[in-house]
Amino acid sequence: xxxxxxxxxxxxxxxxxxxxxxxxxxxxxxxxxxxxxxxxxxxxxxxxxxxxxxxxxxxxxxxxxxxxxxxxxxxxxxxxxxxxxxxxxxxxxxxxxxxxxxxxxxxxxxxxxxxxxxxxxxxxxxxxxxxxxxxxxxxxxxxxxxxxxxxxxxxxxxxxxxxxxxxxxxxxxxxxxxxxxxxxxxxxxxxxxxxxxxxxxxxxxxxxxxxxxxxxxxxxxxxxxxxxxxxxxxxxxxxxxxxxxxxxxxxxxxxxxxxxxxxxxxxxxxxxxxxxxxxxxxxxxxxxxxxxxxxxxxxxxxxxxxxxx
Amino acid sequence: xxxxxxxxxxxxxxxxxxxxxxxxxxxxxxxxxxxxxxxxxxxxxxxxxxxxxxxxxxxxxxxxxxxxxxxxxxxxxxxxxxxxxxxxxxxxxxxxxxxxxxxxxxxxxxxxxxxxxxxxxxxxxxxxxxxxxxxxxxxxxxxxxxxxxxxxxxxxxxxxxxxxxxxxxxxxxxxxxxxxxxxxxxxxxxxxxxxxxxxxxxxxxxxxxxxxxxxxxxxxxxxxxxxxxxxxxxxxxxxxxxxxxxxxxxxxxxxxxxxxxxxxxxxxxxxxxxxxxxxxxxxxxxxxxxxxxxxxxxxxxxxxxxxxx
Numbered sequence: 001x002x003x004x005x006x007x008x009x010x011x012x013x014x015x016x017x018x019x020x021x022x023x024x025x026x027x028x029x030x031x032x033x034x035x036x037x038x039x040x041x042x043x044x045x046x047x048x049x050x051x052x053x054x055x056x057x058x059x060x061x062x063x064x065x066x067x068x069x070x071x072x073x074x075x076x077x078x079x080x081x082x083x084x085x086x087x088x089x090x091x092x093x094x095x096x097x098x099x100x101x102x103x104x105x106x107x108x109x110x111x112x113x114x115x116x117x118x119x120x121x122x123x124x125x126x127x128x129x130x131x132x133x134x135x136x137x138x139x140x141x142x143x144x145x146x147x148x149x150x151x152x153x154x155x156x157x158x159x160x161x162x163x164x165x166x167x168x169x170x171x172x173x174x175x176x177x178x179x180x181x182x183x184x185x186x187x188x189x190x191x192x193x194x195x196x197x198x199x200x201x202x203x204x205x206x207x208x209x210x211x212x213x214x215x216x217x218x219x220x221x222x223x224x225x226x227x228x229x230x231x232x233x234x235x236x237x238x239x240x241x242x243x244x245x246x247x248x249x250x251x252x253x254x255x256x257x258x259x260x261x262x263x264x265x266x267x268x269x270x271x272x273x274x275x276x277x278x279x280x281x282x283x284x285x286x287x288x289x290x291x292x293x294x295x296x297x298x299x300x301x302x303x304x305x306x307x308x309x
Numbered sequence: 310x311x312x313x314x315x316x317x318x319x320x321x322x323x324x325x326x327x328x329x330x331x332x333x334x335x336x337x338x339x340x341x342x343x344x345x346x347x348x349x350x351x352x353x354x355x356x357x358x359x360x361x362x363x364x365x366x367x368x369x370x371x372x373x374x375x376x377x378x379x380x381x382x383x384x385x386x387x388x389x390x391x392x393x394x395x396x397x398x399x400x401x402x403x404x405x406x407x408x409x410x411x412x413x414x415x416x417x418x419x420x421x422x423x424x425x426x427x428x429x430x431x432x433x434x435x436x437x438x439x440x441x442x443x444x445x446x447x448x449x450x451x452x453x454x455x456x457x458x459x460x461x462x463x464x465x466x467x468x469x470x471x472x473x474x475x476x477x478x479x480x481x482x483x484x485x486x487x488x489x490x491x492x493x494x495x496x497x498x499x500x501x502x503x504x505x506x507x508x509x510x511x512x513x514x515x516x517x518x519x520x521x522x523x524x525x526x527x528x529x530x531x532x533x534x535x536x537x538x539x540x541x542x543x544x545x546x547x548x549x550x551x552x553x554x555x556x557x558x559x560x561x562x563x564x565x566x567x568x569x570x571x572x573x574x575x576x577x578x579x580x581x582x583x584x585x586x587x588x589x590x591x592x593x594x595x596x597x598x599x600x601x602x603x604x605x606x607x608x609x610x611x612x613x614x615x616x617x618x
Contacts, residue, residue, distance in 0.1 A: 151511055179517050195528070202456055204459065209529065215528025216521045220517035
């Protein structure tokens, strides 16, 4: 990279300062927060989060939580917020599990057809809440296959959509089931909750994300999915419709460049990268990186800390 | 596809006939056969195979078996041939499991570093036969993870290569292990035995192939692998060196366009597609297909049947 001054000059990533923090707060009506790496890491709350969220609420800001993590439903996320002592209601939460269900609903997916799920409880709960019948999920994590002569692996011909999300119980049974549905059921939809490569599923380290399971199914079917989570615009279109706030009056706060920041930028929101999750300062400044937020800072509590200086 | 006569005119796939069969036999010294879908389907031999191979041997042709299926070692394949009543020796077999071991050996991979394997016995056997120490494989198929606070998943920092092949015991433990090695061990190699989307692992149907597991690791690491099996030229370069036969005097016989036929064509071999495996006549003639063998026919027994007419 010798002599590579040019890429750094092309875009100056700006650390949030007291002036820009006040400007940001004044210029938006809603803050959209990613959760993993922004609000918490695994089951550990990131320092200063409850106070910061409360202060933003006190200032009249609308708070919306937009997570690609599909392992929980909105109901389960509301419970998690409560357990962590953060006051957030189900109606403020938009998970990719919910987005998958809304995608099928808005596209009038017939309720008499089934949905096969590679993923966890969150997807099943949201699909069932929306009136769809599901197969797969954790249940199929217990199933084994013995590859032998004259054995035929049967799948339900009435599956018209496969939803793939993060699944820590992924196995060959599920991979074959999903592959058969997509390859053999005419018109079967292939929906990905998101394509995050890795995520902070525990506080201490990152783990393969939905991008791993989605890629596996791309590999066996040679098809590309419809992505409903960030950075796809599906969830944002849904949010705009629901809250009737102009995207120019929103700020997307996240820890991932390729999902959160891109999601915000695609929609015309202001964007703030926090370094409390998967993105390091060196990754942000890497000349190979071409996604640049309006501002970056350490954690969300800086927004208010800085604005008071 | 209305009015799409042009793509069909661009390339006329030719069915093997008596004249071309005789011409083919006369013009080559060696036949390279894929196995799954050509010699057998699962554990069922395809009709007429033993007789056809014997007759080609009687005519002085060299026979070489080149399979992307990494679940077995050459030794295990020789045993399978024997059990099916086909006279093939270990030295005639080139599996992608062997190719992975040879790739490391030819690239002077240090024997004091370990290799992590997503795959089955075949890869472990070949790596160990070549003098390498392995981790993973079937053993790790039994391991579970509980994602909880303060839990750190440790991996061996001395792993310098990850080999990924077909693995019916794929699980989240292996996905995380391989991902950590590739992302965190400096210079760690990511080697794929092959990228076949599906394969005839049983006689009655296709199953997700190594392409599924390889894609999963691409998804979580955002890296691309070194592919050692078909259609990569690594195996062919090795064969040419070993047998000292000009590729223009070889015919590659296979059931897959994107691996077998492409592999043969990349090397300058003659190519024969058999329709006894994953490729249908309509897939061959699909205007979207741009891989065309010199000839196609139903099964390998046609080579001799037709030549006698």
